[in-house]
Amino acid sequence: MAIVGAGFGGIGLSILLKRLGISHVLLDKGPGIGGTWRDNTYPGAACDVPSPLYSFSFERRTDWSRRFAGQAEILEYLRGCVERNGLEPRLDTEVRAAAFEDGRWRLETSGGPVVADVLVAACGQLNRPAIPRLPGLESFAGTMFHSARWDHGHDLAGRKVAVVGTGASAIQFVPRVAARAARLDVYQRSAAWLVPKPDRRHGRLSLRLRSAFPLLQDLDRLVTYLLLESRALGFVRYPALLKTMEYAYRRRLRREVADPELRRKLLPDHPLGCKRALLSDDYLPALQRPNVDLVTDPIAEVRHDGVVTADGTFREADTLILGTGFRASEFLAPMRVTGRDGLTLDKAWADGAEAHLGMTVHGFPNMYVLYGPNTNLGHNSIVYMLESQFRYILGCLQTGGVLEVKKETQNAFNKDLQERMRRTVWNAGCDSWYQTEDGKQVTNWPGFTFAYRRATRRPDLRDFTVEP
Structure with a gap:
């Protein structure tokens, strides 16, 4: 087996394969493991899923320092x-192409060819930064970088x-930037619904109890799962239930933001959940600092020394940070994948990515996609979804043959x-990274996570053609 990507998906599957004694290689284009x-x-990079759930059930950790772990701790x-x-991933090894030939997958990598019976793409959805198409962006003479490629050598003081974009990453780093920069202009295309983030640092007593009684961690994990899973009722069945969260945010704006014009800018024009709802307790205070301005006029052009908005206003800048998210709907790109009879994945997904249970694609035998089309969530932990996929893939391997979904x-x-x-709620008419440019929903799972686990409990061989 060849697994492409050493993030949560690739590492989790590799652990289970290692324990089962199944030969495999774990490849990653980066200099280290960890993916996103x-x-x-x-x-300020941190997870918006509580730590007990954002970890493998078969690799428990009882000493998370916080309720919502930061990037370094994850x-x-x-x-x-x-x-x-004892995993030994091959790092700095980019897979440029993969082709199914003579019953096996042949990979072209920066470290030489790799041949495998089974290919698992664990590239994830949030690995390719999205660079906005702004007129004059290439002419900017100052320091410019995407939030996923942060320039730590560039001192923001003074x-x-x-900052272009107000998504999940910007919500986290804007308060930190605001505290250091002399001036900060945040360019917002559309406002986001904010949800309080009940984060806290675990005290010594809590950590000792969790370490001494692992059952407490199991109970916390179960309760957290059930609380998050209950939100699916609003996202996938009864969107009207989310109105209570909208009302809570409106009250929060009135309570925490004194300026009525800023409140107007921060009130979304779409239903909660249609775009990703964001967790934050420090974003609203940051926008009210005297050195910060929230700009909602569209960007007309970027000049060498600043930004011009559609109303003709020029705002000087020597640093440009792109908090514009990722090309989430492109999945395995830019890797070139060729299946049976020369069929390329680009052609198979010309009308938008799709896969049976988000994992298998017709025309691509013995290939599985982790965190693939329609397996993202708006309410719970992706790690739970990944573990469902691990079990399904291991079940497919037990056949010992070449499987191709019908x-x-x-x-x-x-x-x-x-x-x-x-x-x-994702079909409520707003433009989001959950869909392709023509509006096809290719990212999220429209149901409960326990329903997905039930659907992936074991592979139904009637869904496949099986060759010895």
């Missing part, structure tokens, strides 16, 4: 998983900073999925 938690080192956890299980199976699954998607 290796790449996103911006100030990366430390993943490194510990690799070391404790700088005039422009076209009719894939079509029926995705037809049903898109029909269910129409009832969700």
